Amino acid sequence: MAAPRSYVLWSYCGRGWSRLVRTCGPRGLHSSLPAGSLGVRFLSQEKHATQTHFGFETVSEEEKGGKVYQVFESVAKKYDVMNDMMSLGIHRVWKDMLLWKMNPLPGTQLLDVAGGTGDIAFRFLNYIQAQHQRKQKRQLRAQQNLSWDEIAKKYQDEEDPLGGSHVMICDINREMLKVGQKKASDQGHKAGLTWVLGDAEELPFDDHKFDIYTIAFGIRNVTHIDQALQEAHRVLKPGGRFLCLEFSRVNNPLISRLYDLYSFQVIPVLGEVIAGDWKSYQYLVESIRKFPSQEEFKEMIEDAGFQKVTYESLTSGIVAIHSGFKL
Numbered sequence: 333m334a335a336p337r338s339y340v341l342w343s344y345c346g347r348g349w350s351r352l353v354r355t356c357g358p359r360g361l362h363s364s365l366p367a368g369s370l371g372v373r374f375l376s377q378e379k380h381a382t383q384t385h386f387g388f389e390t391v392s393e394e395e396k397g398g399k400v401y402q403v404f405e406s407v408a409k410k411y412d413v414m415n416d417m418m419s420l421g422i423h424r425v426w427k428d429m430l431l432w433k434m435n436p437l438p439g440t441q442l443l444d445v446a447g448g449t450g451d452i453a454f455r456f457l458n459y460i461q462a463q464h465q466r467k468q469k470r471q472l473r474a475q476q477n478l479s480w481d482e483i484a485k486k487y488q489d490e491e492d493p494l495g496g497s498h499v500m501i502c503d504i505n506r507e508m509l510k511v512g513q514k515k516a517s518d519q520g521h522k523a524g525l526t527w528v529l530g531d532a533e534e535l536p537f538d539d540h541k542f543d544i545y546t547i548a549f550g551i552r553n554v555t556h557i558d559q560a561l562q563e564a565h566r567v568l569k570p571g572g573r574f575l576c577l578e579f580s581r582v583n584n585p586l587i588s589r590l591y592d593l594y595s596f597q598v599i600p601v602l603g604e605v606i607a608g609d610w611k612s613y614q615y616l617v618e619s620i621r622k623f624p625s626q627e628e629f630k631e632m633i634e635d636a637g638f639q640k641v642t643y644e645s646l647t648s649g650i651v652a653i654h655s656g657f658k659l
């Protein structure tokens with residue numbers, strides 16, 4: 333569908349001309365003139381950039397990407413410590429729950445978009461490796477009559493412990509990727525992962541390439557969420573799964589009040605004290621409030637072509653995991 337254009341209209345209401353900006357979509361001009369208007373002069377056809385939000389601020393769509401980039405460039409080095417401090421470690425449990433829901437099999441090709449400092453990717457590799465080790469132990473226990481030499485040899489001759497699984501970590505921000513790459517080498521993750529600089533709205537991958545697409549705490553920052561969802565659908569294989577972990581809507585009014593207090597009174601202060609960055613953490617809490625509810629987001633995922641879309645709210649709806657399939 334063609335993007336709506338904005339036009340400047342000037343309306344005369346008796347006391348003088350006033351400037352109105354109205355959009356013109358494919359079905360015509362959407363404008364209602366104030367009562368008492370004596371006439372309209374169509375003075376110009378300036379094309380206006382479409383407006384969107386950056387937290388509670390209204391910005392042009394062109395500006396938003398740059399502002400989001402600055403936020404994550406600024407917080408990258410303190411990102412992990414901030415998350416532990418802000419959530420008292422709860423974000424780790426939410427990410428573990430994403431992995432339990434995914435329950436990947438050896439050989440899975442995962443694309444983790446907005447993968448940042450690698451939290452989902454490392455959990456994926458650890459999950460697959462742990463599965464492989466459990467399987468190996470089960471097999472060895474079943475073979476009661478093996479000698480010590482044979483057991484040692486089985487461990488030495490080990491084939492790929494990832495069973496061909498691979499995770500592609502794609503993020504738009506160089507600084508976040510750099511921190512992630514350093515963490516990977518510190519934690520000894522060498523095989524099974526690739527780091528790619530790329531935009532969720534225009535993924536640098538062919539169609540039908542991945543078994544699973546994840547995005548954790550990323551989609552809220554994307555300018556055109558519908559575009560990112562369509563890209564997720566495009567790069568998944570038929571039968572592939574979309575999983576999204578994101579902040580959502582708290583339904584209990586008392587918890588919601590406490591959560592608001594904590595978010596607006598505590599999180600930016602922590603951001604200032606720990607990361608020297610109040611503004612980025614103010615953006616974080618504001619962007620959470622701008623993100624659609626569980627049901628609204630489910631509809632957006634369905635609109636992108638996914639089927640069997642479901643969600644699970646965690647911690648009273650502070651976050652939710654949405655799941656959908658490309659069938």
Ligand SMILES: COc1cc(O)cc(C/C=C(\C)CC/C=C(\C)CC/C=C(\C)CC/C=C(\C)CC/C=C(\C)CC/C=C(\C)CC/C=C(\C)CC/C=C(\C)CC/C=C(\C)CCC=C(C)C)c1O
Nearest residue numbers: 414415418419420423549590591593594597612616647648
């Ligand atoms: C720039 O963009 C970003 C930067 C990032 O670093 C990260 C992200 C993306 C985000 C993540 C990866 C996850 C990071 C996690 C969070 C943002 C945390 C959000 C989650 C919560 C607020 C809820 C869960 C956290 C907790 C339960 C922490 C517990 C806090 C306390 C026990 C209270 C601390 C109390 C004080 C410091 C005293 C002063 C308090 C007030 C003035 C406010 C009153 C607050 C309370 C009475 C308690 C707080 C209540 C709640 C949190 C709600 C309770 C909820 C339930 C019981 C379910 C990124 O995009």
Ligand SMILES: C[S@@+](CC[C@H](N)C(=O)[O-])C[C@H]1O[C@@H](n2cnc3c(N)ncnc32)[C@H](O)[C@@H]1O
Nearest residue numbers: 404446448503504505508531532548549550553
């Ligand atoms: C809050 S972090 C989440 C990182 C990680 N997934 C996690 O769960 O901790 C958000 C990430 O989204 C990335 N991001 C924002 N807009 C993006 C876009 N259009 N395409 C890809 N990544 C984007 C940021 O650079 C940042 O690394």
